[in-house]
Amino acid sequence: MKTKYILIVIALLAAVSCQDFLNIRTEATMPSTGTDYTKRENIFLPVSAAYASMRLGEGEALNYVAVLGVPSDDDDKGSSTDDGPAVKEFDEFTYGPENEHIQYVWSIFYNTVSAANYAVESMAKFEEEVSSDEAKQEVKECRAEARLIRAYAYWNLVRLFGRVPLIDRTMDSQELAAKEVSSVEDLYKFIYADIDAGIQDLPESYLSMPGRYTKYTAMALKAKVALYNKNWTEAAKEADAIIASGKFSLMPKFRDAFSVEHENGPESLMEIQSSDMGQVSGAMPLCYYGFIQGPRNGGEPLQGWGYKVPSQALIDFFDGRGDAIRKAATLLERGATTPEGDTISENCANPYYNGKVYVPSRYNTRSFNAYGLDHNMRIIRYAEILLIYAEALANGAAISSASGYTADMALNEVRARAGLPAVSATLQNIYDERRAELALEENRFFDLVRWGKAAEVLGPKGFKAGKNELFPIPANQRQLNSALPQNPGYEL
Amino acid sequence: MFSAYAEATIIPEKLKFKTAYNLDFSFADQQNYTPEHRVGGSQGTSVSSFSKTYAYGLYHILDNTLTYSDHIGAHSFTAMLGQSTRMQYNAWLNGRRSSVPDYDAASRYLVNGSYKNQESSDGAGRYNGLSFFARGTYNYREKYLATVTVRADGSSKYQDKWGVFPSVGLGWNISDESFMKGASSWLSFLKLRASWGMLGNDNVPANDINIAGRSGVDSSALFGETLMDGVGAQTVYQNYLKWEVVTETNVGADFAMLDSRLSGEIDWYRRVTDRVVFHAPIATGGGVASLLANNGRVLNTGVEFSLKWEDKIGADFSYNAGMNATFNHNEVLALEGRDNIPGGYVNGVSSTLTQVGYPIGAFWGYKVDGIFQSRKEALADGVPNQKDTGAGYFAYHDFAGADDGGPDGKITDADRVYLGSPLPWLMLGLNLGFQWKGLDFSMVMNANIGNKIFNAKRLNKQVFPAANYDYDFYIHAWSKELPSYTYPSPAALSKGLMAQSNSFWIEDGSMFRIQNVQVGYTFRNVFGSGRIRVYVSAQRPLTLFGYNGFTTEIGGSPIATGIDSSSVYPMQAIYTAGVNINF
Numbered sequence A: 001m002k003t004k005y006i007l008i009v010i011a012l013l014a015a016v017s018c019q020d021f022l023n024i025r026t027e028a029t030m031p032s033t034g035t036d037y038t039k040r041e042n043i044f045l046p047v048s049a050a051y052a053s054m055r056l057g058e059g060e061a062l063n064y065v066a067v068l069g070v071p072s073d074d075d076d077k078g079s080s081t082d083d084g085p086a087v088k089e090f091d092e093f094t095y096g097p098e099n100e101h102i103q104y105v106w107s108i109f110y111n112t113v114s115a116a117n118y119a120v121e122s123m124a125k126f127e128e129e130v131s132s133d134e135a136k137q138e139v140k141e142c143r144a145e146a147r148l149i150r151a152y153a154y155w156n157l158v159r160l161f162g163r164v165p166l167i168d169r170t171m172d173s174q175e176l177a178a179k180e181v182s183s184v185e186d187l188y189k190f191i192y193a194d195i196d197a198g199i200q201d202l203p204e205s206y207l208s209m210p211g212r213y214t215k216y217t218a219m220a221l222k223a224k225v226a227l228y229n230k231n232w233t234e235a236a237k238e239a240d241a242i243i244a245s246g247k248f249s250l251m252p253k254f255r256d257a258f259s260v261e262h263e264n265g266p267e268s269l270m271e272i273q274s275s276d277m278g279q280v281s282g283a284m285p286l287c288y289y290g291f292i293q294g295p296r297n298g299g300e301p302l303q304g305w306g307y308k309v310p311s312q313a314l315i316d317f318f319d320g321r322g323d324a325i326r327k328a329a330t331l332l333e334r335g336a337t338t339p340e341g342d343t344i345s346e347n348c349a350n351p352y353y354n355g356k357v358y359v360p361s362r363y364n365t366r367s368f369n370a371y372g373l374d375h376n377m378r379i380i381r382y383a384e385i386l387l388i389y390a391e392a393l394a395n396g397a398a399i400s401s402a403s404g405y406t407a408d409m410a411l412n413e414v415r416a417r418a419g420l421p422a423v424s425a426t427l428q429n430i431y432d433e434r435r436a437e438l439a440l441e442e443n444r445f446f447d448l449v450r451w452g453k454a455a456e457v458l459g460p461k462g463f464k465a466g467k468n469e470l471f472p473i474p475a476n477q478r479q480l481n482s483a484l485p486q487n488p489g490y491e492l
Numbered sequence B: 001m002f003s004a005y006a007e008a009t010i011i012p013e014k015l016k017f018k019t020a021y022n023l024d025f026s027f028a029d030q031q032n033y034t035p036e037h038r039v040g041g042s043q044g045t046s047v048s049s050f051s052k053t054y055a056y057g058l059y060h061i062l063d064n065t066l067t068y069s070d071h072i073g074a075h076s077f078t079a080m081l082g083q084s085t086r087m088q089y090n091a092w093l094n095g096r097r098s099s100v101p102d103y104d105a106a107s108r109y110l111v112n113g114s115y116k117n118q119e120s121s122d123g124a125g126r127y128n129g130l131s132f133f134a135r136g137t138y139n140y141r142e143k144y145l146a147t148v149t150v151r152a153d154g155s156s157k158y159q160d161k162w163g164v165f166p167s168v169g170l171g172w173n174i175s176d177e178s179f180m181k182g183a184s185s186w187l188s189f190l191k192l193r194a195s196w197g198m199l200g201n202d203n204v205p206a207n208d209i210n211i212a213g214r215s216g217v218d219s220s221a222l223f224g225e226t227l228m229d230g231v232g233a234q235t236v237y238q239n240y241l242k243w244e245v246v247t248e249t250n251v252g253a254d255f256a257m258l259d260s261r262l263s264g265e266i267d268w269y270r271r272v273t274d275r276v277v278f279h280a281p282i283a284t285g286g287g288v289a290s291l292l293a294n295n296g297r298v299l300n301t302g303v304e305f306s307l308k309w310e311d312k313i314g315a316d317f318s319y320n321a322g323m324n325a326t327f328n329h330n331e332v333l334a335l336e337g338r339d340n341i342p343g344g345y346v347n348g349v350s351s352t353l354t355q356v357g358y359p360i361g362a363f364w365g366y367k368v369d370g371i372f373q374s375r376k377e378a379l380a381d382g383v384p385n386q387k388d389t390g391a392g393y394f395a396y397h398d399f400a401g402a403d404d405g406g407p408d409g410k411i412t413d414a415d416r417v418y419l420g421s422p423l424p425w426l427m428l429g430l431n432l433g434f435q436w437k438g439l440d441f442s443m444v445m446n447a448n449i450g451n452k453i454f455n456a457k458r459l460n461k462q463v464f465p466a467a468n469y470d471y472d473f474y475i476h477a478w479s480k481e482l483p484s485y486t487y488p489s490p491a492a493l494s495k496g497l498m499a500q501s502n503s504f505w506i507e508d509g510s511m512f513r514i515q516n517v518q519v520g521y522t523f524r525n526v527f528g529s530g531r532i533r534v535y536v537s538a539q540r541p542l543t544l545f546g547y548n549g550f551t552t553e554i555g556g557s558p559i560a561t562g563i564d565s566s567s568v569y570p571m572q573a574i575y576t577a578g579v580n581i582n583f
Helices: A002-016 A018-022 A045-054 A058-068 A085-092 A100-129 A133-161 A173-177 A184-201 A215-228 A232-245 A254-258 A312-320 A324-330 A382-394 A407-417 A427-438 A444-450 A454-461 A475-480 B178-183 B375-379 B456-462 B471-476 B490-494
Strands: A075-078 A268-272 A307-310 A331-333 A352-354 A377-381 B002-011 B015-034 B037-040 B043-045 B049-072 B075-098 B118-140 B144-155 B162-173 B187-201 B212-214 B244-257 B262-274 B277-281 B290-294 B296-313 B317-335 B340-346 B349-355 B362-365 B368-371 B394-396 B417-420 B426-436 B439-449 B452-454 B506-508 B511-526 B530-545 B574-582
Touching: A018 B118, A018 B144, A045 A100, A045 A133, A058 A085, A058 A100, A058 A133, A058 A307, A075 A085, A085 A100, A100 A133, A100 A475, A133 A184, A133 A215, A184 A215, A215 A232, A215 A268, A215 A377, A215 A382, A215 A444, A232 A382, A254 A324, A254 A377, A268 A382, A307 A352, A312 A324, A312 A427, A324 A331, A377 A382, A382 A407, A382 A427, A407 A427, A427 A444, A444 A454, A475 B340, A475 B349, B144 B187, B178 B187, B277 B340, B317 B349
Parallel strands: none
Antiparallel strands: A075 A307, A268 A377, A331 A352, B002 B015, B015 B049, B037 B043, B049 B075, B075 B118, B118 B144, B144 B162, B162 B187, B187 B244, B244 B262, B262 B296, B277 B290, B296 B317, B317 B426, B340 B349, B349 B362, B362 B417, B368 B394, B426 B439, B439 B511, B452 B506, B511 B530, B530 B574
16 A cells, blocks of 8 residues: 555656646757846857858858859859859859759858847847946947948848848748848948948957957948949048058058968958868868869869859950969969969869969868868958049049048059059049959959949850849749749749 | 556555556767778868767656546446656767777777867757546447547647647447347458547657757857857747647448458548648748748548458468558648748759648649750740750740739749649558468568659759769660650750759659568477477568669658658668577
């Protein structure tokens, strides 16, 4: 009989705490709602994740260079003849809404939007919980930082796709499935507002954190966004302020602007960081942008996938203007030996690769997929700020210059470093300079579109005016959100 | 595996209490050594790596039941109250270092590797379940039978923790009725059954997407060479999951005839699964591609029957033959908050649509009318925007797209049509056996009829142009010299619109298989009462199918099954010879 009572007790025990018994949190995770919002050291955590979301994984890097790079006249598909037929569609302008790289590029930037939204929302909670003035100031800065990252993502989305849904906070799946697109004007307004928060709230520098986004990063992004938006006065104003600050300068040698040693250097305004941290293996903060463009069949440790290679048109362009210094740094030639002592294998599939992502052997320490992982992706360099300034002025931007620079001065500072004589800042000279200076940096296609020259220059590749200025809204996204309209010419 | 139970009789013959405990314990020790090697291209490594994983799992089940049985005359009944507790926990710990020397087993320890290149990680899963149930049964002379059950189930996998699920079953042994006496010469047994019940299913993935923050390198910013701690959210919301509930109605009969030589069962069933739980893709913006959700209502209905014949010829020869068949109809009855759910992305485009009125995970794509024999013919087709047009390319059928619903002279999403179901409409099983003196023989066969497979490995050409063709494609593919009216040219495979779900890639996945054959001989009375059996057996010695792949058994998720990507391996046949010795 004694046994019986014991057993009944067991049965009751099992029943008593059943609510706790069934409410269990997922193992091996941190509670996202359980972050201690009173602690100052936690403030940066979600912003850190937003930065991390900008790094391009292996496939993401391919999607990025395929869609943003390959369509231009300076970039060819590269790789081997047969590999990546869906990338080839960007060389021929035959891509449609079902092209997988377009689908994934959409996700790359919306994932960053999502991470940034999470950070912005977290800041509202920190703001309520932290008490010290220093902590409140940090919350303000971190919020601005997250908004700046979000602006970067939306600016890419708007220049790729035009109208897109504006997701500015956490939304559930039903809301996402019916989210209407916003107009391009509204998107630019949103982007400017996010960037302005950065200009207002971010510090001028962070000690011992090279590459962290500052007030100047925000100003640089605003200048670049304004340029694409043809907002000449804004573009000139921000570029002028950056020049006037005296904090930035061109690397004396063009080549050094892309070297591992001079990452986050005086020419750098915005980069996406990557490093294998000297490790042979393991999870590391890697951005595969360099790797994906590394020499194909180059053999370790000088081996990548060989996508997005310089075109013959670009080589002819450099030759035609005697632009030898920049040509040498922009092209990585098969069979040649670099100043750092690497010989690019004769077995490589293409005659040239992108020299701007070249990373010497000694950095390529990882055992597998070693090449280029120490290369930071350059988003905005000081050279571009000078060119934005020149172009904005040449288009009639009316500002009272704090830097005292004229358009000619800005343009010729860039030319002087390239060992080229001074010219006057005509629009054509600025256009050519932009092409030479920023080649293979994912600007050319968008430049041709905004200059109205895309049909003329890219027509022979297959570009159709009225259609190819924007990329199609991905088919899979239209399947999941029926409120998404297709861009003109892609309705099929 | 460990189990124990204790039983206490409270009122003799009537009231009983039973408690049963079950423990399932598993342990795994996995080691993985990758030496320095070179395959070619970008495949290879100059540094060896070694990883070790220890994993264990514990699954406790504790059941308590209190049963009262009694009878009043010929009416017997039982009443039972019960409770069940389930706790499952699986954990793993993994470590990895490079350059671990590989002298012998005694050297393969992580501590011997490079301290500079090491990683560790761990993880775990937990599930708790709790149930209370009551059951009453009634039985009149084994002639009239009734069962009523009510369960309350709680699961940690759902946010709506509890579900209550009733069920009723009735049985009538009609052959025991006096009016059936006349049939007893040929009908040995006949029972009619009917049941209705609801059952909660928590055999689904736990709803764990982002209740959680994510930390680690992938959530950490890098500034120069400094990694900053970070916590991000994959997505910051989750669906509030409710129980998936299966409501089943079943009417059937069991029978035995001709001195019980022929026996069988026949059932009609209708199973409606409500709030069916699976991952469904969501519009990007949430940071994830898909989310676990209660997605709608799915019907399975059909007829199931089995027959068995057992007999003897003479004293030494006995034999049996049996078959069973299930005719099933699957249909989506409702979806929650959306018109359809795309799935099965191949080359970035969905190949299935889950949609009301069609089977779950049904294949959708273009209908191929034929193969263009020349570019001229393609251009003259009247569907001018088949943008990948040329000799050897698919001619797609233009069904719709115009404002009036008719063909619009273009191939668009509107032209994607239903191309079949990945689920068979008929499943068959057959078995045969005989015994003659010491010799025994048995054979089990099965077949699936009518399921479709998307031969997606043929489309992989788009991603890996150097990949192999299958032989069937190789010999039939369109070429100038050997034109085909059904097979495209290999060149067409590299074009986006060609390498999408269409009726050419969808193949019949019907198959017949000999699952097992066994022949044995038993020697009796060896060394006294000992027995020795010698046998040979073959598992899966023969599988017949017309599908152009390695196997027709291709798994997947509920909305994307039967999609044969390049990572599906053939099933192996196993031949065994053995001796059983009993003393």
